[in-house]
Amino acid sequence: MADTVKIVEGDHVTRMFGGLAAVSDVSFSLFEGEILGLIGPNGAGKTTLFNLISGAASATRGAILFKGSEITRMSVARRCHLGIARTFQTGKLFPSMTVNENVLVAALFGKGDGKTDAHARQETLELLDFVGLSDKANQPAKGLTLAAQRRLEIARALATHPAVLLLDEVLAGLTPTEVAQGVDLIGRIRSRGISILIVEHIMKAVMGLSDRIVVLHHGEKIAEGSPAEIASSRTVQDVYLGETL
DSSP states (O other), X not given: OTTSOEEEEEEEEEEEETTEEEXXXXXXXEETTOEEEEEOXXXXXXXXXXXXXXXXXXXXXXXXXXXXXXXXXXXXHHHHHHTEEEOOSSOOOOTTSXXXXXXXXXXXXXXXXXXXXXXXXXXXHHHHHHHTOGGGTTSBGGGSXXXXXXXXXXXXXXXXXXXEEEEESTTTTOOHHHHHHHHHHHHHHHTTTOEEEEEOSOHHHHHHHOSEEEEEETTEEEEEEOHHHHHTOHHHIIIIIOSOO
């Protein structure tokens, strides 16, 4: 990755909640076109780090950079318009709106200068087809299965035209078949040139998808490397993976 452009960077990022450091002095880089896995036990600080990147929380110390420019105090909306989008561990859909409307809201918000409403509507249809939800376009979001809700959240994030997509446990709770379909979808998203940071507890999936992996424990980065390096790390085995992967 030495010759690849860094798209998101964390520079000694810390987030305090009172006297507790949810993220402590964490530095990381996400490169263009890369899938970076973020793993660790529950409470390790993974979602907090997502919040710091997306703007849902502000760093107590340190800096977040996007394409070389600091965005540490920038609002969620401004970061979204720059090209940072995310999904949520607990779904944040508009339950009474249709599947189509959920994505259209994002397409209209992120459509950019010179794009018409008609273009946003066409884009919405294309994204629903991309994630496999075309046949459910007119259904209320609250009636979707868990797997379909996760796909809808991904479609909505993609509608904002992200350069970086943060995926927070989009495979959790799915059947093995649904997990395999989700892995395929994430691969197809990467093929569009979108850089991905993924939090996931399904090790087979995250190891298979990721170019590199960062491991957090008690808010601190304890390891970083290729999937093979992480799988063989005694430190990571002791605090998270166990004796064998």
